[in-house]
Amino acid sequence: MLPIPLSWWLAVSAALFSIGLYGALSRKNAIAILMSVELILNAVNINLVAFWRYIAPQAIDGQMFAIMVITLAAAEAAVGLAIVIVIYRQYASAVVEEFDLLKN
Amino acid sequence: MIIQAIFIVMTLCTLGGAVGVVSSRNLFHSALYLILSFFGVAGYYVLLSAGFLAVIQLMVYIGAIAILILFAIMFSRESAMNSAKESQANRQRWLGLPVAMGLFISLIAVIIPVNWPIQQTAPTTDMVRDLGVAFLTSYLIPFEVVSVLLSVALIGAVMLAREENPPVKETK
Known part of the structure; x- marks a missing residue:
């Protein structure tokens, strides 16, 4: 019926989240950081859908939450990339360390 | 048996793509690895019998977000592609790696001992x-x-x- 244990899904999701976190912490380019955030959101979605399937398969709330997360990820990507493009126009660079207008 | 094999292939796609995203020096390659990772997650949704979410994943993530990211990379091409020789990691890299590893290990340590109340019922068909x-x-x-x-x-x-x-x- 359920050939894969739930903890496998959770382990994969934790691994994906950690990889995304490492990317968000260690990348220089703003677009690369946005990509890492997308990885983190995907890890969250795997968790939601796995819990839905294994613990509450008759309810729909797990899938509903996953759909909301996907929608918010789309909005976040659109606005985030627009901000990156605006900053790139100003600074001719997408390296986040160089955006220090508000520093000091 | 075949389900487990598909799961392992999808895991290789997802985690391999994710490692490619965070480690590739060329930002364009990063975006292509990101598409591979999204494909793996869509396969997960099929394995979890959430077919509608798998279609949404393909349409929204691969069809819209990944293409949007590729567009943004091409808009900022001078910074993204000409610097492919130098490292794309900042100074915090050696701080971020143990933080991410520690988070992963602690998450696994929390996940494994829990006895989840799993229900063997099938999800609704419609x-x-x-x-x-x-x-x-x-x-x-x-x-x-x-x-x-x-x-x-x-x-x-x-x-x-x-x-x-x-x-x-x-x-x-």
Whole structure:
């Protein structure tokens, strides 16, 4: 019926989240950081859908939450990339360390 | 048996793609690895019998978000592609690696001993219909809020990215 244990899904999701976190912490380019955030959101979605399937398969709330997360990820990507493009126009660079207008 | 094999292949796609995203020096390759990772996650949804979400994943993530990211990379091409020789990691890299590893290990340590109350029942077969009904009844307000948010994001992205003035400051 359920050939894969739930903890496998959770382990994969934790691994994906950690990889995304490492990317968000260690990348220089703003677009690369946005990509890492997308990885983190995907890890969250795997968790939601796995819990839905294994613990509450008759309810729909797990899938509903996953759909909301996907929608918010789309909005976040659109606005985030627009901000990156605006900053790139100003600074001719997408390296986040160089955006220090508000520093000091 | 074959389900486990598919799961392992999808895991290789997802985690391998994710490692490619965070480690590739060429940003364009990073975006292509990201598409591979999204494909793996769509396969997970099929294995979890959430077919509608798998289709959404393919359409929204691969069809829209990944293409949007590729567009943004091409817009900032001088910074993204010509610097492919040098490392794309910042100074915090050796701090970020143990933080991420520690988070992973602690998550695994929390996950493994828990005895989850797993239910062996099958999910409802008519999931798309149930989702549609729920969107118009119990989830009506979140649905409306999300639609407003999408409109705001659309208008905001267009307003932000529109070139109103020529660039005033050129920092090298």
